[in-house]
Amino acid sequence: MKQCSQRQGNNRQLARAACGAGSKADPVQSALFQSLRAWRLEQARAQKVPAYVVLSDRVLGAIATQLPVTLEALSHLKGIGPRKLEQYGQAVIELVREHAQ
Numbered sequence: 001m002k003q004c005s006q007r008q009g010n011n012r013q014l015a016r017a018a019c020g021a022g023s024k025a026d027p028v029q030s031a032l033f034q035s036l037r038a039w040r041l042e043q044a045r046a047q048k049v050p051a052y053v054v055l056s057d058r059v060l061g062a063i064a065t066q067l068p069v070t071l072e073a074l075s076h077l078k079g080i081g082p083r084k085l086e087q088y089g090q091a092v093i094e095l096v097r098e099h100a101q
Helices: 012-018 026-046 057-066 069-076 082-100
Strands: none
Touching: 026 057, 026 082, 069 082
């Protein structure tokens, strides 16, 4: 059985799906959430900052749930301000689009 050693954030449904706890989360959402976490880790390592400085788990969960495919839609999510939108917006949108296909 798969075990989760890392905290999965505030979005319990996505977190449980990511950990294989048998939730009702959409597989696309769960896969996107994990891809966003991996992308965020890469960004954080490159910038030498903690992962939550890039985007919080709560924001990643909102992205995975709402599936914004435009910068405009992404900008309406709590936690995505002008600076985060400019710095990470296009990469996030590309990940969402890849998983939405």
